[in-house]
Amino acid sequence: MKAILMLEDGRSFSGEALNHCQEAIGEVIFNTAVVGYQEMITDPASSNKILVLTYPLIGNYGVAPKFNESRRAWLAGLAIKESSRIYSNWQAKSSLDDFLKKQKLPTIYGLDTRTLAVHLRHKGQIRGIISTKCFDPTTLLAKIKNSTQLKDKSLLPRISVSKPKYLGTRNSKMKIAILDLGLTNSIVKQLERLGLGLTVLPYNTTAGEILRLRPKGLLISGGPEEDAGLKEVVENIKPLIGRLPILGVSTGAQVLAAALGAKIIKLKLGHHGVNYPINKPLSYKGDITVQNHSRAVDGDSIAKLKNVRITGFNLNDHSVEEFESKKLKFIGVQYIPVSPGFDEVNPAFHKFLTYLKRSR
């Protein structure tokens, strides 16, 4: 079935639809990673976005439940060049097509994703619509325009746990609280490997409620960035700064920075991929990181704060990727602290662990 992806600037791309009669509207972002489609699709941080994968061959290794980052797909839509007819990997349980159908995820394929990505690069953040029933530009543009009104509605109630959930080592002396703004399994797995006890809390849990749990520290997870519900979270955690070691991850880092009084800015073109270099200031040493963010902590406003240091910045556009306060015992990591492979844990968590150990 024919499908169209129309952008709010009027540029359109035609392709085929994988699922029937769908319409999806969202901000269009592109991710340059070659593998990891299942993880990207199920990452709540990309909720309501239309994700374009620049690597053209998708679905080659199928899908398996163990690679889900959360319980479902959160994207508004998916745009790919070619969907593999068969999958081939010993771990695969089903095809990507079947998975997408089950998830009812509007998917357009067969379009020129390269030209689309280059266009997005020039235009910056832009919204778009995937449609299989309407191909009239005026109608489609109107639909995109009208959809912006939905912006005030928070997704967090749907994404976050509705009541506390306990994970990790049950009797661990090292218990932490996690504010679930869109927590992903790959983060949970690493925390479990560190032997932590995890209490996953609804996004709107208050400071008082958190302190009553007597956690050793707090982790604020990643999640959608421009969500109306984040304001409440920022207010909630303000009293916790300095009282608990805090690790803010991705959007969680933005929440932490906002609570500190720093500004959050919109990037012209977000960072979505697995090859972003970050560097420590005044050093030649850096890391290659996985990133998925369209906004970032404003460098000037965080540099002005007392006791806070920027410890990592993106080497290409110099946006803030990591900040830390030894005194106030918090770390903000804008990148996604993924496992560096096998059972290893990202250094960000090790650092957090030393703070946890030092706290009473």
Added chain:
Amino acid sequence: MPRRKDIKRILMIGSGPIVIGQACEFDYSGSQACKALKEEGYYTILVNSNPATIMTDPEMADVTYIEPLTIEMVIKIIAKERPDAVLPTLGGQTGLNLVFFLMKQGILKKYGVEPLGASVKAISCAEDRELFKRAMQEIGVGVPKSGIANSLEQGMKIGLDIGFPLILRPAYCLGGKGGATAYNKDELETALTKGLETSPVHQVLVEQSVLGWKEIEYEVMRDCADNVIMITSMENIDPMGVHTGDSIVVAPAQTLTAEEYTNFVNLSKRIIRRVGVSGGGANIQFAQNPNNGEIVIIEVNPRLSRSSALASKATGFPIARVATKLAVGYTLPEVMNQITGRTTSFFEPTVDYCVFKVCRFTFEKFPRTERVLNTSMKAVGEAMAIGRNFKESFQKGIRSMEISRYGFGADGKDKITDEMLENPNGGLLKLIKDKLRIPNDERIFYIRYALKAGLTIDEIYKLSYIDRWFIDNMKQLVELEDEIKKFRNDKQAEEIKIPSDLLERAKKDGFSDRQLAYILNAKEEAVRELRKKNNLKPVYKLVDTCGGEFSAKKPYFYSTYESGEEARPSKNKKVVILGGGPNRIGQGIEFDYCCCHASYALKEEGIESIMVNCNPETVSTDYDTSDRLYFEPLTQEDILNIIELEKPIGVIVQFGGQTPLNLAVPLREAGVNLLGTSAKSIDIAEDRKRFKKMLHKLDLLQPDNGTAFNFKEAKEVARKIGYPVLVRPSYVLGGRAMEIVYDESTLEKFITEAAEVSGDHPVLIDKFLEDAIEVDVDLIGDGETFVIGGIFEHIEEAGIHSGDSAMALPSYTLSKNILDKVRDASYKMAKELDVKGLMNVQYAVKDEKVYVLEVNPRASRTVPFVSKVIGVPLANLATKIMLGKKLKDLGFTKEIIPKHIAVKESVFPFGRFPGSDIILGPEMKSTGEVMGIDEDFGKAYIKSQIAAGQQLPKKGNVLISVRDRDKRAIVFVAKKLQDLGFRISATSGTAAALERNNIKVSVLSKIAEGRPNILDSMKDGKIQLVINTPSGRIPRQDEVKIRSQVILYNIPYTTTISGAEATVNGIEALLKKDLGVRSLQSYHKKMKNKK
């Protein structure tokens, strides 16, 4: 950290001649390194024995030595030049081994030379099997079960303990040389013996076979601040068991999950850190069990490699350039990414296309060798293709191979027809299954046959262990072909009926117009017209290192059928240069050298240069060689597409060898302006009749000749002109299927074979001039002025392919009278053909008469060699001539006859093709060349021999065994050897002849005469030099065995009398005086001063 200021002079060691396993990728990495060092202001000293390289151009390094790559010679260079540091990682295994030995012998220390990028420790860790295994276990990286054998007994025990099948890998050998798979005790014994002999340290790794596992490669880089990046992953479509250099490869890996991908990166980072590369790159090869994901490491190359060249071209990331910068102290964040111009090299390249690499084999040159692939590399070249899906890059890759295939079958060239495959009989099915099971160079085509014969993906997988994902992609192509076939025309003249959306799908999946024409029973031109009518044209996309995230500054393109055009041609004056495609025997680096020079010359003239080529190993496909680079197959369709888009003022086909030349006619017919010598002149040179007429007109001689379409005609022609005759098909590349025939029965056999090769083309028959001296001339002309670049005298007699002969420049025995005749003939022909550019002529000189054998109005294999010897860049000048300049303006009007002498020697791949005979003939067999340069012939010759890997002895035993007609000539050689202090051994016949001439000879028993025999003496190291001339077309068994022993034990040898004479000459020179070293720049300077 900023670059190091404590070092000023850096020595670079190249990789020597092109051999299997070490091709022009090291010229690519070496020249990138030279440029990078120059950029940083270091004084660079370069040594390489290969004159056909860009890196040995006198402008590349500050001082260039074309000298043999041996420890002795390099020490001399170090003593003379006193470098502060050496870059060991850019000269392939040859360069690395040399530096490693220099380190171990304390020579680097003695002269205060610091190795950059890789320490002794790092090299030993990667190269020493035992250290490597231990290191890998230490960091938790799985290794196949294995043991190190230093002797046969030890190896047998290890092998039997591990169990079959087993892989054997000799230590310190490049390209898996001597490597083998053993399925039983007998095979183990044979392979071990050979492996121990092959390894310079007599060590073989006996290893558990992981046959059928996935082979995954990663390219990683690390700087001195411990930043590590991954450049790309690669997945070998041929699973474990086939050498990675022989495997078809796709980049990035296609069948790994994100988690597996990360795990591989993790292991790669652990490995590069543990091995200790601290300012450079490494290639890491893994095997992965496809059923449970288990990973073992196969090997690490702590240097630039063939794979790193491929990875560079596949991603746009210049690994060699960056590695060089890291070696001199920079960190990755400090080195800019030239492609984007605004990001740094500290990132991991990502791609939004699929890259396919396919290998080029030349089994047809070695008919006695079994056509199978294993762990010993056999490919002589490779082609790369880029597409937006696997199917597109796969089909583009196949048509880039220069094997006259236009995609995944369906091009009228399939060995097995669709009709046969519809109801395959048992024999055919068995053949197909065998071809799937036992890796071979035609396997992909047999997958197609298997799919057509109804085998399932699973069945094919279980036979080949090629991942199902790839097989399914191939199946999609077969299905699409079937769909297209429904619209097949009954008559070719009919209008094509294929619906436009189906046509579009076919183009998106890489079908060529030629394939579509075949499937649809139409003319290729008609398909092209139809495409244009439907506005179905390719667009060109950028290779940008970043998946479109940043804008790219370097115009490096590939074609695909999509919507967004990124090529945006300029309005500048521009010229398209057609490259040579994959390396093969007969067409190698020499032509790439010429193409690069064409590009440099265009730049100097202010004209935009556009390169089209598909060989990832080359300098020509480096993104900054030309103004624009199109990485595309060299077929009419692909080239016309580019020309229609770019609208150049002209196209250069003279430089890329036979590949672009074959396209000259169709391009001209399509209205393309070909620069240089007119197509009419090219035609005269190639058309036998017109050529004969021209020679007649110019009053020049030619050996008697004739043309025949069948055996009967051939017989008559041969009788008329008299045996021996040289026969060959009319369509020739590198002397393929050419033979000297002495009698009628051999002639009959040849005609049947040749007719098969060349279809309905006639067979050409020439009188063969026995014992003639062959002479090559390279000439340059602008239509008015013609200047000889060089007159080369072949050392081997006429009848041996000029690409295989050793040759001297200037000539060393020819009289002035003969040379003047040669000059005169050359100028006459050049004038007659109105040469605008380069021309090469081959002559045979016999009885004071000069016969014209062949004229090629184009760049020849010897252009780089002569350019280096006389210090004039002929290809560069020729390009300027094509643009309208005159030799007068360019300052080259007189032949330069150098006072020094240079000898070009060829290098052969016999060691790779067990069973093949090492005798030379009209069929070219060499893969590469070296140059020896010195003040006299003897020294230059011996340098060329040493550079070619022949360790000519100063004393010892010489085995002589020659055919009857050589027995008179050999006496002189033997006598001289005796005078020089050598002992002579001979077979009985030869011995008798020598004894009659008062030479002391010990007679060695023939193989049938019991042991110890000749072979035993060779094996025991009692023979230091072998002189053996072949007895005829079907050689005696003894001879073949002697000659194969020579290869096995690396004994210096010669198979011609003239070669033997030159060798003795060389040995004499060697005994008289030690060899010195002298830079190319100094030779050139001396020449200029003389002028």
